[in-house]
Amino acid sequence: MRGNGVRVLVVGAGIAGLAAARTLRTWGAEVEIVERSAAARVEGAGIYLPGNAVRALGDLGLGAQAAARAVRIERQRVGDHRGRPLMDLAVSDLWHGVGPCLAMHRADLHEVLLAGAKEVPIRWGVTIESVVDTGEDVRVTFADGTSQGYDLVLGADGVHSTVRRLIFGAAASARQVGQYAWRFLARWPDSGPVWSVMVGRGGAFLTIPIGDGLVYVYCDGPLDGPRVEPRELLAGFAEPAATVLAAARDGLQGGPVEEVSLPRWSRGLTLLIGDAAHATSPNMAEGAAMAVEDALVLADCLAAAGTITGALRAFEERRRPRTEWVRAQTHRRDRSRSLPTPLRNLVLGRLGEKLFHSSYAPLRKRP
Structure with a gap:
């Protein structure tokens, strides 16, 4: 299917929304974005991008721009x-042939x-x-009372998605995972x-350098x-925890x-992507990767399908196993917190590198 003349509304100007806007415009669609924030404001401090996230940004045509920052x-x-050290892993071994791992200020990624x-x-x-699906299009009414029809609406508006609530109700709200x-x-x-984490009884302290003498904590x-x-x-x-906390900006x-x-994730001609669809605990650092991959796969499914609804079905079939894998791994990591400290340290010390490789193994393949 060609995108010429297809009207797409993207709700949310975060990672998922901006990536989808870029891919769908390249497909040929008429795309517009609405964002509830009054300006390009980014919540968050830093962001870590594993190899598959950097590969996805490269496929989006923005890999070099991100790497430069x-x-x-x-x-x-x-x-x-x-x-006391428990594991030391070269990320080039983990992501060999996929991409480097990058860390940056979240606002810099947003600007890219x-x-x-x-x-x-x-x-x-x-x-x-x-958001009302008429069967022929999706009628969206805005807070100012105006309305507009679209051939496809993407809810890319994050964990507390308004689009998700409007199409699936309050029962589809995000749920807390315990931290x-x-x-x-x-x-x-x-x-x-170095990505460096210290784990204690029920707590964790992670530092990642993002440049200019700053670390994301x-x-x-x-x-x-x-x-x-x-x-x-x-x-x-132990140090550097106290020193870093004292230097918080x-x-x-x-x-x-x-x-x-x-x-x-979809109802009629409305689809959720990114955190609006499948947010997880950040312990796998896969949120940005899943969001950009969503955008790439959606454009591919739309180009290959004969109808938009057919493309949305294909998108879910293709993406769900991968996002469910990520969720399962975050749950496994969260469960490890409840292990007795000596046992957890023994497991990380003897099997940590193997566990890291196995948890990311399916993500080495392209989505």
Whole structure:
């Protein structure tokens, strides 16, 4: 099917929405984006892109632009909360033949994607009130009372998707997975090109360099009980935990970790993509990869199918096994938190590298 004359509305100007806008415009569709934020504002601090995410950005035609703003990560290291090493993995071995691993400021990645979709009009500060499939098109009513018909509507509006609520109801809300996470940037010029995590009893402390002497910091702990601030959560952790916390810049962003799991992603001519469809815990760092892969596969399915509804069915059939694999691996990693500390450390020390390779193995193949 050719995209000429196909009218597409993308709801959300995040990673999934901008990537989809770029691929569908290349397919030939008339694409527009609406975004509830009033301007190009990015929530979040840093982002880690495993090899398959960097490959997907390359397939999107934006790999070089992203790499120019990123730090190339060479190793992944895991230690216990006292700093004793448990695993040291060369990421080039893990992702050989797929792509490098990069880390960057999330706003820089957003700017790369915005530039990649610069020919697609974006209406900022716009929210939607209803999505009605007429059988011939999708009628979208906006908050200002105006409405417009589209041949395809993409809900790319994140974990708390308005499109998902409008087409599937409140029962399709995101659910908490049991951790409360903090994210922030800190100045730590001595950090090398290493993804490094220390794991304690119920908590974790991750640092990833993103350039200019900054590290992206992620730490989390159990969600049950009163919320614990990072300094309390990481009490007893070895250096550099205290030093990095003391060097935190701006505000700390905190919130419960959530996931989205749905029996279907589409209804009629409306489709959910990215976190709106299949958000997971960030412990696999696959959110951006799954979002960009969604965009690439959707364009491929639309080009190959005879109808839009046929393309949406093909998209779900092709994407669901891969996103479900990622979710299953995040659950496996979360369960490992409940292991007794000596057993967890023994498993990571003896089998950590093997487990990392096996958890990412299916993702080495193209989607």
